[in-house]
Amino acid sequence: MKQTAKRVMWMVILWGASVLALAAIGMGFRLLMTAAGFKS
Secondary structure (H helix, E strand, O other): OOOHHHHEEEEHHHHHHHHHHHHHHHHHHHHHHHHHHOOO
């Protein structure tokens, strides 16, 4: 496996993890807003 391929794979993994983290934070905020009584 080439060094560049390994680097690209790491970037894809980190990007996916950040996207999942942002989605989880968004869901958490939505749950908190709903619990506080705010409706979108």
